[in-house]
Amino acid sequence: MLNYDLVVVGGGPAGMAAALKAKECGVESIIILERAETLGGILEQCIHTGFGLHYFGEELSGPEYAAKFIDQLENTDITVKTDTMVLDVDDNNLVTAVNKQDGLLKIQAKAIVLAMGCRERPRGALEIAGTRASGIMTAGTAQKYVNIDGYMPGKKVVILGSGDIGLIMARRMTLEGAEVKVVCELMPYSGGLTRNIVQCLDDFGIPLKLSTTVVETHGKNRLEGVTIAQVDEKLRPIESTKEYIECDTLMLSCGLIPENELTKNVGISIDRITNGAVVDEMRQTDHKGVFACGNVLHVHDLVDYVTLEAQLAGEGAAQYILSDCAKETEYVSPKTGNGVRYLVPQKVNIKNGNDVKLYFRVGQIYKNARVVLECDGEIISSKKKVKLAPGEMENVVIPAATLAKMNSDSTITVRVEE
Amino acid sequence: MCFDVAVIGAGVIGALTARELAKYKLNIALLEATNDVAMGASKANSGIVHAGFDAKPGTLKAKLNVKGCSMMPAVCADLSVPYKNNGSLVVAFSEEEMETVKNLYDRGIANGVPGMKILDKKALKELEPNLSDEVCGALDAPSAGIVCPYELTIAATENAVVNGVEFKRNCKVEAISFSDGVFSLKTTLGEIKAKYIVDAAGAYSDEIAKMIGDNSVELVMRRGEYFILDKAVGNMVSHTIFQCPSKMGKGILVSPTVDGNLLIGPTAEDIDEKDNTSTTANGLNTVKTFSVKSCPAVSTRNAITSFTGLRAHPVNDDFTLGASKVNAQFIHASGIESPGLTSAPAIAEYLADVITNAMGEVEKNDSFNPVREEVFRFRHASDEEREAAIAKNPAYGRIVCRCETITEGEIIDAIKAPAGARDVDGVKRRTRAGMGRCQGGFCGSKVVEILARELGCEVNEITKFGASSNILFDKTK
Numbered sequence: 069m070l071n072y073d074l075v076v077v078g079g080g081p082a083g084m085a086a087a088l089k090a091k092e093c094g095v096e097s098i099i100i101l102e103r104a105e106t107l108g109g110i111l112e113q114c115i116h117t118g119f120g121l122h123y124f125g126e127e128l129s130g131p132e133y134a135a136k137f138i139d140q141l142e143n144t145d146i147t148v149k150t151d152t153m154v155l156d157v158d159d160n161n162l163v164t165a166v167n168k169q170d171g172l173l174k175i176q177a178k179a180i181v182l183a184m185g186c187r188e189r190p191r192g193a194l195e196i197a198g199t200r201a202s203g204i205m206t207a208g209t210a211q212k213y214v215n216i217d218g219y220m221p222g223k224k225v226v227i228l229g230s231g232d233i234g235l236i237m238a239r240r241m242t243l244e245g246a247e248v249k250v251v252c253e254l255m256p257y258s259g260g261l262t263r264n265i266v267q268c269l270d271d272f273g274i275p276l277k278l279s280t281t282v283v284e285t286h287g288k289n290r291l292e293g294v295t296i297a298q299v300d301e302k303l304r305p306i307e308s309t310k311e312y313i314e315c316d317t318l319m320l321s322c323g324l325i326p327e328n329e330l331t332k333n334v335g336i337s338i339d340r341i342t343n344g345a346v347v348d349e350m351r352q353t354d355h356k357g358v359f360a361c362g363n364v365l366h367v368h369d370l371v372d373y374v375t376l377e378a379q380l381a382g383e384g385a386a387q388y389i390l391s392d393c394a395k396e397t398e399y400v401s402p403k404t405g406n407g408v409r410y411l412v413p414q415k416v417n418i419k420n421g422n423d424v425k426l427y428f429r430v431g432q433i434y435k436n437a438r439v440v441l442e443c444d445g446e447i448i449s450s451k452k453k454v455k456l457a458p459g460e461m462e463n464v465v466i467p468a469a470t471l472a473k474m475n476s477d478s479t480i481t482v483r484v485e486e
Numbered sequence: 487m488c489f490d491v492a493v494i495g496a497g498v499i500g501a502l503t504a505r506e507l508a509k510y511k512l513n514i515a516l517l518e519a520t521n522d523v524a525m526g527a528s529k530a531n532s533g534i535v536h537a538g539f540d541a542k543p544g545t546l547k548a549k550l551n552v553k554g555c556s557m558m559p560a561v562c563a564d565l566s567v568p569y570k571n572n573g574s575l576v577v578a579f580s581e582e583e584m585e586t587v588k589n590l591y592d593r594g595i596a597n598g599v600p601g602m603k604i605l606d607k608k609a610l611k612e613l614e615p616n617l618s619d620e621v622c623g624a625l626d627a628p629s630a631g632i633v634c635p636y637e638l639t640i641a642a643t644e645n646a647v648v649n650g651v652e653f654k655r656n657c658k659v660e661a662i663s664f665s666d667g668v669f670s671l672k673t674t675l676g677e678i679k680a681k682y683i684v685d686a687a688g689a690y691s692d693e694i695a696k697m698i699g700d701n702s703v704e705l706v707m708r709r710g711e712y713f714i715l716d717k718a719v720g721n722m723v724s725h726t727i728f729q730c731p732s733k734m735g736k737g738i739l740v741s742p743t744v745d746g747n748l749l750i751g752p753t754a755e756d757i758d759e760k761d762n763t764s765t766t767a768n769g770l771n772t773v774k775t776f777s778v779k780s781c782p783a784v785s786t787r788n789a790i791t792s793f794t795g796l797r798a799h800p801v802n803d804d805f806t807l808g809a810s811k812v813n814a815q816f817i818h819a820s821g822i823e824s825p826g827l828t829s830a831p832a833i834a835e836y837l838a839d840v841i842t843n844a845m846g847e848v849e850k851n852d853s854f855n856p857v858r859e860e861v862f863r864f865r866h867a868s869d870e871e872r873e874a875a876i877a878k879n880p881a882y883g884r885i886v887c888r889c890e891t892i893t894e895g896e897i898i899d900a901i902k903a904p905a906g907a908r909d910v911d912g913v914k915r916r917t918r919a920g921m922g923r924c925q926g927g928f929c930g931s932k933v934v935e936i937l938a939r940e941l942g943c944e945v946n947e948i949t950k951f952g953a954s955s956n957i958l959f960d961k962t963k
């Protein structure tokens with residue numbers, strides 16, 4: 069058995085930033101376990117630019133953004149094991165992993181950072197009727213075929229779901245010479261970033277059909293076409309709007325699901341809305357010494373926020389490992405008000421002493437609305453927003469001074485006012 | 487060269503029959519139209535080992551069902567196929583349905599089904615607390631079980647091949663002629679000669695029979711749609727839960743699978759095409775509505791996939807087994823709808839008897855080995871077994887499918903096995919790579935790579951399930 073102060077599960081941007089921050093805070097032995105052949109997580113296949121605008125102030129591609137952290141890691145004594153899959157984390161912080169070289173690895177950790185990212189919602193979960201032809205795949209899989217393997221997964225493409233990966237792939241496939249016929253989105257709004265709709269669809273003349281879904285797939289061997297239809301306000305397809313579209317590929321970009329199998333095995337509480345762990349402001353879960361950050365905690369649209377969040381987790385883990393006596397804690401759970409679907413963190417230690425940023429997403433599109441933070445009946449901030457959309461993560465800051473005045477009966481609410 | 491027997495169709499019937507015939511010194515060919523075994527009804531069914539109270543007493547169906555059910559545990563043990571004796575319950579929702587339950591009980595007794603009991607509501611709810619409060623009682627058949635139908639077919643084929651059967655894939659029989667006591671089969675792989683034919687072509691067995699001028703089998707295609715739910719809800723029930731049967735069959739069931747998922751379905755809808763395995767919005771809705779009646783907590787929010795199976799329903803309502811009236815060397819194995827999977831080991835024995843009796847003196851094959859070695863499954867292995875396996879072959883240390891924890895070593899084994907996998911779905915059925923909650927989202931491309939490497943071809947030649955189901959087109963610019 070091996071012993072490490074900190075074991076980081078997942079070597080994407082979240083895992084790397086958490087490990088680096090923990091090192092900076094003085095943690096001695098750290099190991100990152102990554103299932104893929106390389107570090108970088110999902111960034112490795114995102115060869116488009118649009119990463120790092122907030123964090124580095126420059127537009128980088130996914131691999132470039134990842135490389136900045138990989139370079140930093142090389143200058144530390146952090147151990148990295150790639151091609152290594154974590155199979156289990158038990159409730160005594162014993163991590164079991166496996167790879168070709170070492171076989172089974174048992175690692176006893178003082179603290180653990182979970183940074184496993186997320187996976188895409190597959191066809192089966194979408195209940196699309198029809199044949200089982202080849203050519204139906206998630207947009208992320210298609211992205212890997214094109215960008216990593218260098219093969220075209222299709223020539224005439226319909227994309228279901230306007231998540232960012234779908235939008236990015238619409239552009240990518242077009243640039244590679246494929247014909248992207250339409251992007252269908254079930255909801256009356258897109259789940260993707262506005263900038264991606266403009267740069268990936270509008271600029272290429274690819275139609276985006278809102279309140280539209282794919283109801284059936286056709287073709288016995290390779291996909292030959294799909295039937296699309298508009299949906300009513302209860303999201304039921306409207307028979308009279310059915311339309312056949314010839315295509316050989318259907319790409320699904322219908323949402324991401326945090327990879328929380330390991331988290332659930334430890335018995336950590338999961339938030340029903342985010343599908344990620346319930347955490348405090350340092351991203352510690354309700355299992356002491358286990359932290360979570362990045363897409364495994366809640367789906368982020370921008371990697372910059374992943375990095376910031378992971379640094380909190382790294383710092384939290386360092387505090388946990390290095391301080392003998394536990395810090396004073398008194399928790400308040402912020403409440404979601406009108407229009408706010410979830411808040412991360414779900415618990416705030418009011419003795420923390422620092423500003424605390426609450427991240428959230430809204431449930432529908434709002435124009436010229438206000439984001440209001442109310443603590444103990446007092447409006448702490450009320451910020452005007454030209455547009456709020458489910459596809460873009462928002463945040464509000466609770467100032468340290470406000471927290472200092474609170475007690476365990478205090479209330480914190482975030483809401484949208486129209 | 488002339489085979490003694492050509493078995494047409496590598497479904498569970500063809501595979502087990504070929505294996506049974508391999509117990510004799512015979513030259514046997516197993517001919518399959520598609521790229522893999524178990525591509526017909528044998529891959530898409532409920533996987534239930536029925537106890538045998540459904541069929542009319544005196545029919546082949548009744549006799550072979552009960553016999554097959556009792557043979558199944560040993561066959562599965564020999565072939566290292568997952569089987570579980572979980573028992574089944576036919577649940578009644580009214581006093582009227584309780585009458586049906588009693589009738590089924592009587593039928594079961596007539597058919598020789600062991601151990602049946604009629605349960606009242608209290609006993610039933612104690613056994614299965616997640617059943618609806620509307621239940622009145624049930625027929626409890628403890629001899630019923632569950633099995634993985636495609637794994638049984640795959641294992642039987644492997645074992646048949648190891649024992650000398652020649653397996654030919656992409657070998658579709660298109661015409662048959664007969665002269666000088668020998669059949670000549672025109673196939674997509676050229677001409678094949680055989681003295682005997684076993685027609686185990688499932689939905690197409692009527693068409694094969696017509697090739698020799700035998701029009702005695704009449705089949706109607708009946709579609710059945712299902713959902714597979716996530717393992718997280720796999721133990722909602724421990725028994726297989728049937729509703730009371732109707733004219734169209736055994737109704738919508740809720741059952742655990744041997745792999746720990748929950749299966750709900752099938753519908754029953756007569757259709758015209760023999761190969762229309764599409765799912766439909768209506769069918770899937772029916773599955774939802776009726777499964778909730780048995781278990782209110784069932785929700786397709788947990789669905790990981792849906793699929794369709796096609797029953798070859800015989801108009802005469804019984805299996806057709808044995809020599810054709812047109813040509814005694816042509817052996818029918820037709821009209822094998824449910825409980826065909828359950829009956830398969832008994833059908834195989836029955837057919838082998840028919841053939842060897844017709845042949846007269848046939849020497850036993852003394853070197854026949856009924857055992858298919860257990861396949862290494864990382865997910866089921868202990869830490870020590872994992873250590874040992876990785877030490878022997880490091881590929882067992884590389885996880886490819888993370889939802890189901892399948893290693894590269896297992897995928898390579900599946901490709902290299904006798905009658906091994908040639909496409910992505912074939913790997914999936916043999917290893918479960920891609921069968922988990924992400925449905926191949928992550929491992930799909932890796933499986934394509936491994937297949938191309940092991941088969942020595944380009945990745946864009948790899949298909950999902952043979953024919954033109956290619957996954958990739960040309961290289962990017």
Ligand SMILES: Cc1cc2nc3c(=O)[nH]c(=O)nc-3n(C[C@H](O)[C@H](O)[C@H](O)COP(=O)(O)OP(=O)(O)OC[C@H]3O[C@@H](n4cnc5c(N)ncnc54)[C@H](O)[C@@H]3O)c2cc1C
Nearest residue numbers: 078080081082103109110118154184185233362363370371
């Ligand atoms: C297609 C796409 C386009 C995007 N576009 C942009 C953009 O333009 N701009 C932007 O800022 N952001 C973008 N993002 C968002 C950003 O890339 C993600 O938010 C970020 O990568 C999430 O980081 P992560 O570390 O949480 O997860 P990931 O990057 O997914 O990393 C998780 C890592 O954990 C590993 N792992 C999981 N389970 C295990 C285990 N059991 N054992 C070992 N390792 C494990 C995985 O292999 C993976 O490497 C995009 C995301 C995608 C998918």
Ligand SMILES: Cc1cc2nc3c(=O)[nH]c(=O)nc-3n(C[C@H](O)[C@H](O)[C@H](O)COP(=O)(O)OP(=O)(O)OC[C@H]3O[C@@H](n4cnc5c(N)ncnc54)[C@H](O)[C@@H]3O)c2cc1C
Nearest residue numbers: 495497499519526527528531532534659688710826827828
């Ligand atoms: C929805 C459904 C649910 C069922 N549930 C159960 C159950 O729970 N329990 C149970 O006991 N039974 C069940 N059954 C029945 C069982 O699945 C079948 O009886 C059994 O699989 C039939 O096997 P088979 O080998 O006859 O046919 P198949 O599996 O269909 O095999 C026929 C094979 O022949 C091949 N073939 C066809 N034409 C040609 C040709 N010209 N040349 C060469 N090859 C050819 C096909 O490609 C195919 O591989 C169910 C069936 C269905 C459809």
